Amino acid sequence: MQQARTEIAAAVEPIIDRWKGEEGPLLPILNGIQRELGHVPRESLPIIAEALNLTRAEVYGVVSFYHDYREKPAGRHVLKLCRAEACQSMGGDAVAEKLQKLLGIRFHETSADGAVTLEPVYCLGLCACAPSAMLDGEVIGRLDEARVEEIAAEVRA
């Protein structure tokens, strides 16, 4: 546990140092930690609070407000499926059902083998090629059954 804390501090401190002198540094720091570690560990909050002269409660309040921040590490792949109106109108519901069935998980869950985390996202701005998704930051349009099967196979490989 102590070692985990030291490791987290080692990862978090350079990110804090990069942003500490800037205006409004908290979100860039949290974004940086999530990018680096895949989540925002509880143990990082007191370090951030101290560096920015905030209370732990204030930092926790911010972390818990924004949907992007995860408390636990994600799977090796992160698959975000658009659930907004344009994608729904183009068959997004069926795609969502199929994908959850194929992966054996519901939204906000990570598969037991740690291969993939499935998250809903509300509009990727790809409404003209709906339904759409983002796999590890890469966008995918015009999802259909065949494409969903390909994606499911890819993330489990």
Place this chain on the structure above:
Amino acid sequence: MTINIYIPRDAGALALGAEKVAAAAREEIEKRGLDAKIVRNGSRGMFWLEPMVEVQTAEGRVAYGPVKPGDVAGLFDAGLIEGGAHDLALGRPEKIPFLAKQTRLTFARCGIIDPVSLEDYEAHGGLRGLRNALEKTPLGIVEEVTESGLRGRGGAGFPTGIKWKTVHDTDDPQKYIVCNADEGDSGTFSDRMIMEGDPFVLIEGMVIAGIATGATRGYVYLRSEYPNVHRILNEAIDAARAAGMLGKSVLGSEYAFDMEVRVGAGAYVCGEETALLDSLEGKRGQVRAKPPLPAHEGLFGKPTVINNVISLASVPIILDKGGAITAISAWAVRAAPFRSRSPAM
């Protein structure tokens, strides 16, 4: 002469396989020893034709689409680089009915230029608005924007010139320009398209806003769902800074202005302007009570212009065309039943 082959890097085109098409094209160019280079442009907005590949010929551009990676070798066989005939050939893109009926002002360069080449931007009319603005007084710029009738493109339609005048009239050494790029409503992606296809027009608009109101610092608050925009905007801001369009002396003038992109974290409410300001400050994105208006007490309590992406991106053409834009607006008065003097352009 090196021939330009255009393959979009707009997220819509990428979602339909543009990256693989570009890789295949790169391979064909190399294999065939062609004197051609790939330019990653934005999208013209015809997503049913994406990925749409265009080639520069003596007669103008010729388009092909929608192109799948497997089509690329065949396209080169058919003489793509001379605009050769092929089943996917679409002819001159500007003659396609969807485009032929449009008059584009704000989006004039979107899908045409290399979005991160300031040289390309300038060759297609970029920076003319900023240069004109530098000839005017700050109040003169504000008056030009007011005269154009530009209204906020985020949806509320508040007159942009009046907002700018309020910030201009405040007396504070630190003011801010904030661009609301938290485009969250499903079905709308014009902000995404302009930021991916012509980011310099937004940067130019923000610089002009800064000069007009006395603000020296700008932030683009971008939603985290748009990582492709983030990459392109950052490339463009770096290029603008390297060329002196941003920095201590904007294009050699006495005005300083610099800006950066800040990414949100998946909170839809942060598209509301005061929640957005709180988020930029590093707080929970909660709506503030008004008054005070952001124009008086905005980011960090300082006078702040907060405008939508397209509002700011419409400013360079207004400063470029000046009186002419008013003529276009007059046309809009006749055309638009709601007497909005500034149609989306």
